[in-house]
Amino acid sequence: MASAHSSLSHDGRRTELREFLRSRRARVSPGDVQMPDSGRRRTPGLRREEVAVLAGVGVSWYTWLEQGRAIKVSGQVLDAIARVLLLGSAERAHLYRLAGLNPPPAPSVPSVEPSPEVRRLLEAWSPRPGYVRDRHWNFTAVNDAARVVFGYHENDHNCLVSFFTNARQRALHQHWAEAAPDVTAAFRADAARYPDDPEFGRIAADLAAVSPEFAELWARHDVAEHTSAVKAIDHPDAGTMIFDATLLPLPEHPGHHLVLHNPRPGTDTQQRMESLLRQHSLVVPHPG
Structure with a gap:
């Protein structure tokens, strides 16, 4: 049963590869790739032999690739084909997966x-807390509700560093010790997405030097990924x-996330939060 299922999945991937390459080729005109137009064409877009020549591969090999045959492919060749077909980053990663290769690591982009x-x-999103963090977990924007509810101040520049070094943060988090291993493992998982980016290592090394708890957890090499979490806060005033x-990726800026917090249903968090924000003269909209 397992081998039959695997075969079906493999055939489905080959079919998708064939249709994907044909559709991408059809949308690229000779002029798009600085080729002279040789007159009327029976079908739109580039011909197979034109893609092969521009990518520097054999015409037969490219034909076999587009037919979904079992041939050996490399990332270098797929990159060449992606350039010819003017693929975006998401399309390039999709091509890699359909060809049976892992997509290359996401490029390092500045915050x-x-x-x-x-x-x-x-x-x-106010009066609910929210913030934006970059791939290194640096805050790039924090709304007023997050500052009041979670105690973020102007000297809180990095979500990971604040979690381990800000005494107020530790006091606020009801289950800090239980959350710390997951937080550390999530940062390591993010670091693995950018293996050539030394900033992750620098942040980890600097934090380990001042936080024994982080140093011990980082040495475990645990990895975890999550796009949601439950955050329990014991606020001194609320x-x-x-x-x-919920972590929402910002596709236009790889590695950046919009992190939004919602009061958990079935608790009185909404009422406590609104009362706290009024104490700090923040406007809370009336229901309805």
């Missing part, structure tokens, strides 16, 4: 400020509040 649209979304946190 960027959130777009005006993301900033408006973050502010519109009592216990429980939030569902």
Whole structure:
């Protein structure tokens, strides 16, 4: 049964590869790749032999690839084909997967400020807490609700560092000790996405030098990935509040995430949060 299922999956991948390459080839005109147009064509886009020549591969080999035959492929050749077919980063990664290869690591990109649209979304999320962090877990934007509820201040620049070194953060988190291993493992998983980026190692080394707890957890080499979490807060002015946190990737900025927190249903978190924000003169909209 297992081998039959594997064979079906393999055949499905080959079929998808064939249709994907044909559709990408059809949308590229000779002029798009600085080739002279040789007149009327029976079908739109580049011919197979033109893709092969531009990519520097044999015409027969490219034909076999597009037919989904079992041939050996390399990342270098797929990159050449991706350039000819003008594939975007997501399409390039898709091509790798359909050809049976792991996509190359995401390129390291600098931390960027959130777009005006993301900033408006973050502010519109108030009175619920939210923030944006880059691939190194540096804060790039924090709304006022997050500052009040989670105690973030101007000197909190990095989510990981604050979690381990900010005494207020530790006191606020109801289950800090239980959460610490997962937080560390998630940072290591993110670091693995950018193996050539030394900043992850620098952050980890600097933090390990000042936090024995982080040093011990980092040495375990545990890895975990998650896009959601439950955050329980014991706030000195509002009592216990429980939030569902959701991490939303920002595709235009690889590695950046919008992190939004919602009061957990079935708790009185919403009421406690709104009362706390009023104490800090933050506007809380009336229901309805």
